[in-house]
Amino acid sequence: MKYRFNTSTMSEWKIAVLFLGYVLATILAPTTAAENILNEESARSASEQQKLGAYLTRAGNCMGCHTAQGGQPFAGGRRLSTSFGIFVTPNITPDKEAGIGSWSEEDFWQALHQGKSRDGRLLYPAFPYTEYTKVTRQDANAIFAYLQSLPAVSQINPPSDIRFPYNFRPLLSIWRALYFKQGIYTPDQSKSAEWNRGAYLVQGLGHCNACHTNRNLLGASEEDTLTGGRIMGVNWYAPSLISRLEVSSGDWTIEEITELLATGISKRAVASGPMATIIRQSLQHLSIEDIRAMAVYLKSIAENNNDDTSGTLVPVISENMKEQFAQGRKLYDTYCQECHGVSGEGVAGIYPPLAGNRSVIMASPLNTIRTVLNGGFPATTAANPRPYGMPPFQQILRDGEIALVVSFIRNAWGNSGSWVTALEVDRSKSGER
Ligand code: HEC
Ligand code: HEC
Ligand code: HEC
Structure with a gap:
């Protein structure tokens, strides 16, 4: 046990009492009042340390x-x-x-x-x-x-x-x-404390980059972080968190990003697959201040990224494609419209919109195909305890039909994305749900 006191601020009688306590403690060990008080104090700080540790362990999942x-x-x-x-x-x-x-x-x-x-x-x-x-x-x-x-x-x-x-x-x-670059997070002095807290959590314990990055053949993430990539061993694509072609956090309000991360769903988007798992296991348990700090940081890295969204390719629709587009629309009207709406507008907080949804139109159609194949549930969180689910279509539609309906939603209502083939649908089937 260590004692530390500052003689200049502590009156002598206190020192005397402590000293007496110490002497008594040594003589009457182990059950003197002095020792009990000291034990209680260290137990209290130990339990506070464990409480903080439990919280941080959640943040690190x-x-x-x-x-x-x-x-x-x-x-x-x-x-x-x-x-x-x-x-x-x-x-x-x-x-x-x-x-x-x-x-x-x-x-x-x-x-x-x-x-x-x-x-x-x-x-x-x-x-x-x-x-x-x-x-x-x-x-x-x-x-x-x-x-x-x-x-x-x-x-x-x-x-x-x-x-x-x-x-x-x-x-x-x-x-x-x-x-491997070893080293603790160094705060950016030009940014707010909130921004730095968010950066610390996103870059460190949140290990967001473990998924949201491209891995090279040696399993190392690319030089730039959070640039998006296929998750190793799991057939899901974790979008870039900085490119506005893939993630919308630059355009959402801080409140909308906070809501998505804390509850798994917002009126603009829904988190699916491995992201829903991270929210259920980790993010929903964090304080709203910490989630908000992450949102502040995420918005700033997506906002400051100037990649050009005006150059999104607008596919030239051939006669043949027009017919496929019409077939896709028919499938949509039959199987999807009741939830996602006539114009892909969704229902706020229940069914995600498909119009203008970047996870639907981003370059990789993998997650969209997987959602249609396997269906899915948003994260079950305290704020959204009984989420509405999406039924799986793997048994109902053929690969070619799934390709048509996915191509349709990627190009309807002002959306624009590459056309999807039956082969891509087939290849998306492996891997964890
Ligand atoms: C994405 C999965 C994943 C997460 C998240 C994760 N770990 Fe691990 N951890 C592993 C794997 C895999 C190994 C084994 C690595 C090896 O064998 O070289 C490991 C090894 C370890 C070891 C070394 C054990 C030993 O016997 O050498 C410790 C300690 C550890 N993890 C603690 C943690 C803590 C603390 C956290 C949360 C902050 C955490 N891990 C989060 C996957 C994970
Ligand atoms: C286990 C892998 C994994 C980890 C770890 C992970 N993500 Fe994700 N994330 C994904 C996948 C896969 C998606 C795509 C599915 C989706 O859109 O929900 C995604 C999507 C997102 C989206 C976009 C949601 C949308 O619909 O536009 C945001 C924002 C996001 N992640 C933030 C984070 C943050 C912040 C962290 C760290 C605290 C993190 N992610 C950690 C896998 C992961
Ligand atoms: C019964 C209602 C319902 C029907 C019918 C339905 N969906 Fe969904 N859809 C949902 C729900 C709920 C989610 C959120 C699921 C999740 O988070 O995994 C969702 C998610 C999606 C997503 C992912 C959106 C995102 O932001 O990541 C896509 C794409 C999608 N649906 C397309 C379709 C298509 C195509 C059809 C028709 C073949 C369809 N849905 C039919 C309810 C439905």
Whole structure:
């Protein structure tokens, strides 16, 4: 136990009492009043530390990856398939054998900040330490305190099944030299505290870039962050968060972005697939101030990006296409209109609009095809506890018909996007829902 007092502000009698307390505590240990007070104080600050840690652990969605389906929280065992093989997440409960119970704060910092395990083993970036490196030491300590307060689970997980040559861990040192920039977030002094808080969360614990980026053949994200890309091993496209051709956050109000991130749905859009999962598991639990800070940051990075939206190609519709367009419209009127509206206007907060919806018209039609094939539900959140769903059409429509109706919604009501083929529909079928 450590005592610290400042003699200049503390009257002598207090010191005397403390000293007496200390002497008594030493003599009458372990149950003197003085010791109890001190224990209570450190217990209170420990529990506050754990509370903060629990919150930050939500923000990092650690549980999402470190929990198998139906498994014990944080006991690992979840399988993540990537183009390098299957990663099995480790147990991060405080079990001394199976988990991280024998780790020190320093060991944990080394993992989160540098991507190294306790024994010095280099970790694969399937664990997004490439983003978590931005987290401050204080926040990392709080996460560690929380994890160590959880019940220990003795579950031993099978090893990851990674293909040659990627299974040779030392190769990671080359990868790291090329792609890993270690370092905590440095605030931009020219921006507001709110903007910096948002940037800290988006770039760090939120690990948004883990999905919203293009990965090269070595699984590294491209130089520029949040530029959008296909999520490895999961057949979904995470749009660019900076290009106005793909994301609308530059045009939405801060309130609309906040609403989408906090509840999974706004009158302008709906989050689907892996994004709905992130909102359900992580974002909906964050304070509205933090979500708003993220929205402020997201709006600014999309707003300041000057890529030209006027050059969106307007396809020249041939006679043949006119006929296909008419067929697409017929399918739309039969199967979709009752929810999405005669003019693709949707119903605010229930059915997303399709007219002017960037996730429908962006270059990659993947998510739109997948939604029509598999249907979907927006995130189930406290604010939207019983979301309206969209039925799957895989059993009702043929690939060619899905191609027609998707092409139609990508080009109706002022929308403009590439034409979709039956082959693209077929290729979109693999991968997690
Ligand atoms: C996208 C999935 C994912 C998320 C999110 C994630 N992890 Fe992990 N984590 C992994 C994988 C995969 C590994 C194993 C990497 C390896 O084997 O090299 C790992 C490894 C670790 C390790 C090293 C364990 C060991 O035995 O060496 C720790 C500690 C850890 N994660 C903590 C966390 C914390 C804390 C968070 C939240 C802030 C978190 N993880 C979020 C996937 C994830
Ligand atoms: C597990 C992968 C994953 C992570 C992590 C992730 N996203 Fe997404 N995100 C997606 C996918 C896939 C989509 C496209 C589906 C959709 O539009 O909802 C998406 C869509 C979005 C959209 C556009 C929604 C719309 O309809 O226009 C925004 C905004 C967004 N994400 C913000 C974020 C932020 C902020 C973070 C970090 C806190 C984040 N995402 C983390 C996968 C992810
Ligand atoms: C019963 C009502 C209903 C019907 C019928 C319906 N949808 Fe949907 N649709 C929804 C709901 C609810 C969502 C939000 C689902 C989600 O978040 O995963 C949605 C989402 C979508 C999206 C994703 C929009 C976005 O912002 O990401 C597309 C594209 C779409 N529907 C197209 C269609 C097409 C094409 C048809 C007809 C073949 C159709 N829908 C029929 C209710 C419906």
